[in-house]
Amino acid sequence: MKALMSLGALIGVAGLLLLGGMIFDIVPSTTIRLVEGYMPMQLLFEVGCYVIGFAGLSYILNAMGMAIPRFWQGIGFWVFFLMYLKYRVYPPIPFSVRAMYGTVSLVAVFMWVSANEEDWQKFKQPIMNVLDAQTGMNKLLRYAYLFLLPILIGGFSYNAMMPKSEEPIELRTVHPAPPAxxxxxxxxxxxxxxxxxxxxxxxxxxxxxxxxxxxxxxxxxxxxxxxxxxxxxxxxxxxxxxxxxxxxxxxxxxxxxxxxxxxxxxxxxxxxxxxxxxxxxxxxxxxxxxxxxxxxxxxxxxxxxxxxxxxxxxxxxxxxxxxxxxxxxxxxxxxxxxxxxxxxx
Amino acid sequence: MGLLTGKRVFSVVALCMMVGLLLLPIVVALPSPAIGEEAPAVGDQAKKDGDKVEKGRDVYYKTEGIVVGAPAPKTTDGPKDYPRYNFESRVLIWFANQQHLYYGSFVLAVPIFCMIIEFMGVVTKDKALAKRYDQLAYDFIKISLTAYSLTAILGGILIFTFLTLYPAFFSYLSGIFRPVMHIYALMFVAESGTLYIYYYGWDKMKEGFLKWIHLSMSVVLNVIGTLLMFLANSWIGFMMSPAGVDEQGRYLGNIWHVIHTALWNPLNLHRILGNMAFGGGVVAAYAAYKFLASKTDEDRAHYDWMGYIAMALGVAFLIPLPFAGYWLMREVYAYRQQMGITLMGGLLAWLFIIQATMIGILFLSTNYYLWQAMGRMRGAEKYQRYIKYLVFLLACGYMVFITPHTMVMSPAELKAMGGQQHPVLGNYGVMSAKNGGINVIITTTVLSFVWYMRGNKVSTVSWAKFGNIFMGVFFACAYINIIWLAIYGYYIPANVRVGLSVPQVATTLSCLFFMFALNSVMMRGAKQMGPIEWGKISARSQYALIMLATAFTWMMGLMGYIRSSVRLFWHVNEIMRDNSPWAYTHTVGFAANMISANVLFFWISILFVFWLGSLTAKKVPVESKAGIPGSVPQPAASH
Incomplete structure (x- = not known):
């Protein structure tokens, strides 16, 4: 079991390094080619390997007494998936589809971290700690959120409302219904x-x-x-x-x-x-x-x-x-x- | 004894009356070829008078018939054909229709639940449990009763809206369906009578033979309800795929042709399953609301159990729903290629992506609820660590299922992508991949159910290890088969590809039936790790139930809109043109807002119905309370 998990961890680390290289443009996205004819399954397979890899990595770190908190596991996986879609898949995926996938993956992460009460408590503990602000660091974080969150929301609103000169998106009907x-x-x-x-x-x-x-x-x-x-x-x-x-x-x-x-x-x-x-x-x-x-x-x-x-x-x-x-x-x-x-x- | 005999006689008479009411429309319908009867007479006269009688050719059945109706009116935009308020008439009719449908679906579905639950109560040997089932069935029908009045009121509003805003169209449709509409009205009377006797006779017929009579009444009630729905479906079936009329829309004297159109049967099946899933969702949401508002452990336990039963029944009908939908679409394509392409590849294709999203939400919510529900069982912890892999399967299946064939993008993104279809994700946008996606989702839901069913148990049969391995291999093979067939679908002709859905569905259903059966056998006499602690479930699970119900409601609104919109600018497809100023397809945004408004109105009004129901809350008999969960073994329905 440990050997299997170690192998999984190795895959996880290698995958992360590769993706990191792609994000910082050190490694081109085409380093591992998406093979024509197999691309859709290859994509799913790669994501599957990452999941197994991360499970292995988590297991090994846990065994070494360096467990990653559940909160960061959840957030980390979601960020990883967004990065994967943005930097690994070529040609680039339109934003609308990445937004759909991003939402699904966020829901999936939520389902995972809250599937049982124990995991849910673990996941929300850092959030509760900041809200309770029992330590100096948490107090600082709480004040930081107090300022940052409204600014962030304001920024999003501004961005959404600001008139843009970009071309509008199109809902094109490629195959319209033919006449009789x-x-x-x-x-x-x-x-x-x-x-x-x-x-x-x-x-x-x-x-x-x-x-x-x-x-x-x-x-x-x-x-x-x-x-x-x-x-x-x-x-x-x-x-x-x-x-x-x-x-x-x-x-x-x-x-x-x-x-x-x-x-x-x-x-x-x-x-x-x-x-x-x-x-x-x-x-x-x-x-x-x-x-x-x-x-x-x-x-x-x-x-x-x-x-x-x-x-x-x-x-x-x-x-x-x-x-x-x-x-x-x-x-x-x-x-x-x-x-x-x-x-x- | 005498009293009992009196009751028996009364019950038998009541049942006979109901059957009589049920048969009444048929009796009325016998001479009802009122038109059909005249037709041969006209025909005979014609033989005598030469060739004065005009014949027409059925647009669908291609048979010849004697013209006995007027042609479909050629309407013009004006107060004569389209009188209006200073508002879009189509939106008003949309609202009235949708609300009537929501309530109609609810009151048709709930009695079916009552029938099932009452039956479970009758056959259950555990007396405490039997009383709980009986009480649950009674609670269900009580909710339904208030909703029933609202359904009738909304039906009246709908007819008045048709008469006042679309008189020409309604006049034509009622001319064609004249005998059916009378039968419909009579069946409504029969339904009302049966429902009231069923409800008010509950306490009088609660034991022995009388209970069976009472149960039979629920069967009669549901038969009438289902027939009512079939008749209503024949109108929309006619509007989409007319039959029994000639090219000018003239009735040819065969009412069965008019009813039995190309899409009638698929619509019937789809609506029965849809209503049941919807009804389950609404009752589950009611239970969730009551659970969250409960102040005592006893109430929480009761509503937790109620929510679980309603959810399980709803999901039991949700699982085959996509397959029924698939059949309906297949028939739509077979009827008119243009209609099919408009729906799934053309103008309305984006709405189908939204529909796929909603279907995914339904299954995800169900799985999530089941995982939460495992929390109230001791021993279910062993499955928790594997849930992340189920999440992965569900998420992958879901993402494939919702990937659009034609993506929304700006011209710059289009250029960067190098073509209209994405070379990787574009493959997920076609039916072959989507069939794989949804079957993976459903199979995973079945797996979650199996885990839930064995959560607090350890099999004691001698072949338990072999059974577990067999189950694991069966599920693994099922996944491989589903995914393999999805890939194989890209390499074969389209007509064969469509047929591939059959083995995929068969695989999923095999998992459902064989694994449930095997699991039940394995868990017979199983060692209990602890009782199901009803009421000890997270609040998140109840929000999942509310989400389930809301998604059902939204999806029903959406699918109704899609089905209706596919006629484009026709009142009756290719027969009667819509010449009102609103004969265009709304934008996706407007439609979504309208559906949301309908959903919101329904939920606000049904909350009012629930509140009304609570005003007349019947006190639960003490002896049945004694069996309330917490101290009671798990309900039979759950396993």
Missing amino acids: STKVHGKTYTLQTSQNPYRVNTEGKYDQEYTNANIVEQGMGRLMKPNANPWDEKNQGYLKYVREGGEIFFQNCHFCHGDNLNGRGLHAFAFNPIPANFTDPGTIAQLQETFIFWRVAKGGIGLPNEGFPWASVMPPWEQHLTVDEIWKVILFEYWHTGYYPRTWD
């Missing part, structure tokens, strides 16, 4: 029921499962399925259409959406927000093919009211591409990213 149907090149398409005419098997029949089996495998590096190479000119059916869609993509779309379809094309950073990242599981992976068809055909100016603040510069591609070309380019986007279009069956 859309008219492209004179033909009406019902979005709930229409299908990509090129998602076909070798016999030319619409076949979702066949095409799903031939997409790029997800994961690190995104691997092409064996015997499913669309650049092989002998291929017919689905893979042939993927190739044709790819050609259209690289002639028209990749300047903004990037050659890896991650929204980082040549012109991407001229825009804010940058173009959609198709490799993100929150974009095309969440949507029906017909939704993409509508968005590609109508572009940014075709966004409905719900799409406020309409922050999209995508041209209405129906003015440049045929219906067939739009369907093919969508086929390519799904093939390349390894995602499956949403279906409702």
Whole structure:
């Protein structure tokens, strides 16, 4: 048990040193890389390691007779977590999300330190000591709080009320609800029921499962399925259409959406927000093919009211591409990213 | 003996009357195809007269029917269709509706609790405990009785508000639902009659066969209450996903189609569970308030126990609630993709983040209460040191659950982030991760319950060690399975991903049922480390109960608003357009303020109801007081 706790303590100390280095800019945040494809779990795993590490550290210090008071354990962990979110995670997390996480972690710390009466008494003892002010130091602290707290609250109020020249925050609706149907090149398409005419098997029949089996495998590096190479000119059916869609993509779309379809094309950073990242599981992976068809055909100016603040510069591609070309380019986007279009069956 | 027989006869007659009242609406409804009856007649006439009868196609069922109703009115903004005070009519109707719903939910939920608690009292062998259960059930129904009158009054206010502010819409809706509305009114009469007999007959039918009759009355009462709610749900179901009418909104003669819309059943299930959880929360808050105001240990013990029972019942219905909600959303998506996206990915998506926050608060409060409650048991200390790990699991699950897909940020932050989605946290914003998050939270709540249930006990069965290991492994496997499925969801087609929620839910429910069952078997004849010292619980636990109830109330207000808002500018989706000046979606801030105002009003008014109830406080019989906790073994309901 002691050995395990010692190991935990070691992890805790190492983690703290690393984070300290990141805070003071001695160590870059990317020292331990967030690995693409594993980032969300890596983050949770790291925080889990810290928790175990701190438990070990607390145990060892306790055994050495140098126990950290519960009050400082609670405050310390909360501050650590805020620092972790601010300095460890990259790219930077918007303040609104850090505020949410900060509040949850504060509640969690409160739940931990007050889960039983003994711990709660330990936690609030320093506060009670200052309030009771039985010693000179505590008296001094109490007077200090008497002055500092109103100043602090006043400062917050001033900061909150002071007119600012910053750009306002935006509640952008990235995927507004589509219309029931859309008219492209004179033909009406019902979005709930229409299908990509090129998602076909070798016999030319619409076949979702066949095409799903031939997409790029997800994961690190995104691997092409064996015997499913669309650049092989002998291929017919689905893979042939993927190739044709790819050609259209690289002639028209990749300047903004990037050659890896991650929204980082040549012109991407001229825009804010940058173009959609198709490799993100929150974009095309969440949507029906017909939704993409509508968005590609109508572009940014075709966004409905719900799409406020309409922050999209995508041209209405129906003015440049045929219906067939739009369907093919969508086929390519799904093939390349390894995602499956949403279906409702 | 003669008197007893007289009572028996009276009870049987009362019960028969109630069943009769229950069946009355059905009898009335038999000829009620008043419209339906005419329809074939018209049809026959049509055959004779040629093709004079107009037929329409059902917008949902796609069946053909003979048009027997007028088309939905095309309203215009003006005093004719939208008479108004110098105020936003929508806000008035919102307020009236929400208050009616709060009270309606409460008075529908509490009798179900009464039924369960009274039943527990009847089957419990411990006489002192049985009396306590009986008294508790009586206390519950007493609170409900005053609230019942308020519900009826608020219902009247709601109808008058509709009639005076939205006459065209109400006229159309009542035209479609004419037979159902009469049945509803009659069922309300039946509900009132049953409730009064049930309440006032309590002391007369407290023993033996008569008690069973009394218990049967509570069943009848709840059947009527539930049917009432189903009927009311059919109206909102029709407004969201109309059926039984053609494209112009003309009634096609089949009332069942109008009632049984695409969203009716999911709404029914969701509302039953929601009402129960809400009712439990309100009663728990009442008990918490009384606990905090108690001056004697005896009162504290009683209200501590009452709060625990109410919380346990509420949470029992809270646990399946997210799954019922998931089904409802699935059906919404299946009905109209746009509606689903507006709700969860578009205009109203931020409200869903707030909803997730509230759900998290509910489960966190529950866990916190249970940990505090372990403080009143000797022997539960052994679990205390592990609570920090439960906090960690809950916090991680919660953070994943509330992470928005589209983050609120300034353009500068957007640029620094390098895209609309955060490459790390953006992954938490989609359904697959969120399903994992909420299932981890619920499983952890189950684990807290199991710890609570065995807090002051040590299993004496020979296979206790094996049982403990099995339980530990089961929970560990459950967590791994839930998290693994959440990750796997990113690598499969969306329709399969939606299906993954089934094994995740099954895992959580397996923990709930198997572990509860196993724990009960293991704790049979267990060695007691000490009694549960009712009343010896921290004040923080009671604030947790109040928080639980407030979060329930707020969430109900929020979800009602979301459900109603998703119709956007339609009174009846795609059938009758809202042409009032208020056919726009409120800002998130305004909606939140409005919901808070509703919550505040409800709590102030329900405090008044509680106060009224206390004026007529029935003295607890001496013999049942003798069994009040403190000196009593733990209640059966708790374990």
